[in-house]
Amino acid sequence: MYINIPSRSGTPTKGHRTPATPGSPSKYTDYFSQPRRRIHVIRILSISLAVVLCYIVATRGPETSTWVPTTVQDKLNFGDHAATHVGENAPPRGYGDTDSGRWSDSVEEHNDDNTHKDEEMEHTVDRLEGDEEAEYEKVKNSQTDNKEPHLEEGADYVPEGGSDEESAVEPSHHTQSTPFVAHNIGSGEKYSFREALRDVLHMIPDEIYTRDLLRPLEGGGQDRLKELGIxxxxxHKFFTVWEALHVVADAKLTYVRDDVINYLENAPEKELAEVSNLERGDIVRAYERYRAFLAQLSHILFPYTSPYFADHLTLHAHFRNGGRGIVLSGNDKQAPFFLTSIMSFRKLGCNLPVEIMYLGENDLNDDWRMKLESIPGVVTRDLSQMVSDDGWELKGWASKAFALLMSSFREVIYLDADALFFVNPEDLFQDPGYVETGALFFRDRVYAPSSRKQWLKDMLPKPISKKAQTSRYWTGESREQQESGCLVVDKWRHFVAMLTVTRMNGPDRDDNSKTGAKGVYSLFYGDKETFWLGWELAGDTDYWFNEGAVGNMGVVSEHQYYKLIEGHAEFLPDYHPPISQSSHEHDTKPKSEHKEESKKEDSEEHKQEKEHKQEMADDHEKRSSSDVHSLYTVSSPQLLHLDLNNRPLWFNGWILDDKYEEAKHVNVSTWDVFLSEVKETNEAPEWKIGSHNMAVLKSTHAFEFTEGEKEVLAMIVEVARENGALKPGQ
Structure with a gap:
């Protein structure tokens, strides 16, 4: 028997069973015997079963098992396992992947990306109801109204067709914050917020691995650098997924969100179930454990960017939309070089903004700062306020890497103070090697051949890249690989590599007098090799060395001739270049014989014989002279870098015969010709290095400057005179 449950109005509640009067029939009698109602019950049960199944599918979370790397090789492959573990939406496997982070040059791909985004929005709208649909339409309309304008040359750089240009928006209906957006810094693909959160939860290291990563760096030399690389x-792997969760980025705005805990505490259970089958509290604690771990690892490896930047997410995000610019660093003595360099490339058509970094008030005084900032687009910035150098000192060459990293630009051309260009330096951004990799370096001269193959094996974590194995260090071609007077870097793409370079020029730079551990500058000369080796240590093989040759320029001091005999040069002091001989032989015959010979000369047979003899003589002359090679000698303090067409691109070493000598009798250099270290005989380059950067080069061909190149050199000298970089009489 059932009874009615009265409603608050006093009437029976519909649908509740009423008691039957004894002896009277009830409409509920034999309920299940009626076919119609039996069908109704079956329908109810079917719907209930479907709901239960849908709930099971929706709440089925990912497995929570965690793979624990133990060996060094496991550690290096840790990110690969994590990428496999989290599926197709995993972050990139690292900067070492040659295809990661490359921008598409196709406008059609850009349009396809927008079309795909609109289709995805429309599909999402179809499954939203009520307030959700209205909120999503609002987001969609706001994106449509804020389409990215076309950027003219010189404006902030946004890659064409790259998926970085627009954000993948996923509205949240449970917080008042901005819609969740995540950005994968490696390949430019977008993560949804929940996918990024799922990856963070899967990447949490176990206690043993955490303890291994968070212990202090010890030792010195190659062993310390190898441990640093590991x-x-x-x-990089931990940072990538963390940034995907927190960085909100599109073509106009980049910022770091910090309301994840708020979301986790307020999100519906169903939404969290799409991320993990952990309880809400466990998810919150796992997130906080990851955050604490990454903060400690960041502090151990790269502590010097704080407190100027709160963390490395903030540092990275602040220059994502920073555009292109030129960075220099130096002090009062180099300020005249700054003026000459900037004014000269302004005359060559380069109007990029310029930041000049200095180390404190005593490094670059007020007068120089005011004079430099009087040039449109030039700003001076105190680098010492941005870097915490506790336990070491930021100084000298080491400031170059920090100036590059801490500048506000995303894409940077870093120049030494004494670097000067024959062409607009902005053209370097169009170099195919830079377009492909986002990092363009220049080679130093080939000098002092010596193999450092084993040295690289002891320093670089495995696997060692093909680029490292074809470097001069590995092959033994030279002990000099890189010239750091000009660097072109997209810092957004190579952020972790740049952090590594600054570490090598910072805390790990000098020897440890207490322990005797060797510093980086004891392993090679100055900062030059830290850039490409920093890339290699970070596992970032996306860099390119300019393929143009290196040389010098000046006046030919000696011109010699030599032959190669069994690989050795034999000089010919009495040799003179051959002079084309007349096709007629000297007539030494008597007149009586001449008359008889003249009849033969008229015959066709005689003409052919004479032509054959001349051809043989010419051929012998050519074979004799082809074995003789010129050898030109030029002594110069300027190191010249050539482009792919063997024409002058830029040089460093300033414009005086000796930039270190302050006396007014030091003259401006004279440049009649330039040499390339590459000989036409394929012999090894011949350099002899003297004091004050004076270098002697011997090569087989001296090239003349074009009229346009001569005009550029004259313009540079005139600019130097106008701004006082040259003293009266120089």
């Missing part, structure tokens, strides 16, 4: 590669 940890940096691990840091």
């Amino acid at each position: 940890r940096v590669r691990a840091f």
Whole structure:
């Protein structure tokens, strides 16, 4: 028997069963015997079963098992396992992947990306109801109304067709914050917020691995650098997924969100179930454990960017939309060089903004700062306020890497103060090697051949890249690989590599007098090799060395001739270049014989014989002279870099015969010709290095400057005179 449950109005509640009067029939009698109602019950049960199944599918979370790397090789491959573990939406496997982070040059791909985004929005709208649909339409309309304008040359750089240009928006209906957006820094693909959160939860290291990564760096030399490389590669993998969760980025705005805990505390259970089958509290604690771990690892590896930047997410995000610019660094003595360099490339058509970094008030005084900032587009910035150098000192060459990293630009051309260009330096951004990799370096001269193959094996974590194995260090071609007077870097793409370079020029730079551990500058000369080796340590093989040759320029001091005999040069002091001989032989015959010979000369047979003899003589002359090679000698303090067409691109070393000598009798250099270190005989380059950067080069061909190149050199000298970089009489 059932009874009615009265409603608040006093009437029976519909649908509740009423008690039957004894002896009277009830409409509920034999309920299940009626076919119609039996069908109704079956329908109800079917719907209930479907709901239960849908709930099971929706709440089925990912597995929570965690793979634990133990060996060094496991550590290096940790990110690969994590990428496999989290599926297709995993972050990139690292900066070492040659295809990661490359921008598409196709306008059609850009349009396809927008079309795909609109289709995805429309599909999402179809499954939203009520307030959700209205909120999503609002987001969609706001994106449509804020389409990215066309950027003219010189404006902030946004890659054409790259998926970085627009954000993948996923509205949240449970917080008042901005819609969740995540950005994968490696390949430019977008993550949804929940996918990024799922990856973070899967990447949490176990206690043993955490303890291994967070212990202090010890030792020195190659062993310390190898350990640094192992940890940096691990840091890169952890940092990538963390940034995907927190960085909100599109073509106009980039910022770091910090309301994840708020979301986790307020999100519906169903939404969290799409991320993990952990309880809400466990998810919150796992997130906080990851955050604390990454903060500690960041502090161990790269502590010097704080407190100027709160963390490395903030540092990275602040220059994502920073555009292109030129960065220099130096002090009062180099300020005249700054003026000459900037004014000269302004005359060549380069109007990029310029930041000049200095180290404190005593490094670059007020007068120089005011004079430099009187040039449109030039700003001076105190680098010492941005870097915390506790336990070491930021100074000298080491400031170059920090100036590049801490500048506000995303894409940077870093120049030494004494670097000067024959062409607009902005053209370097169009170099195919830079377009492909986002990092363009220049080679130093080939000098002092010596193999450092084993040295690289002891320093670089495995696997060692093909680029490292074809470097001069590996092949033994030269002990000099890179010239750091000009660097072109997209810092957004190569952020972790740049952090590694600054570490090598910062805390790990000098020898440890207490322990005797060797510093980086004891392993090679100055900062030059830290850039490409920093890339390699970080596992980032996306860099390119300019393929133009290196040379010098000046006046020919000696011109010699030599032959190669069994690979050795034999000089010919009495040799003179051959002079084309007349096709007629000297007539030494008597007149009586001449008359008889003249009849033969008229015959066709005689003409052919004479032509054959001349051809043989010419051929012998050519074979004799082809074995003789010129050898030109030029002594110069300027190191010249050539483009792919063997024409002058830029040089460093300033414009005086000796930039270190302050006396007014030091003259401006004279440049009649330039040499390339590459000989036409394929012999090894011949350099002899003297004091004050004076270098002697011997090569087989001296090239003349074009009229346009001569005009550029004259313009540079005139600019130097106008701004006082040259003293009266120089």
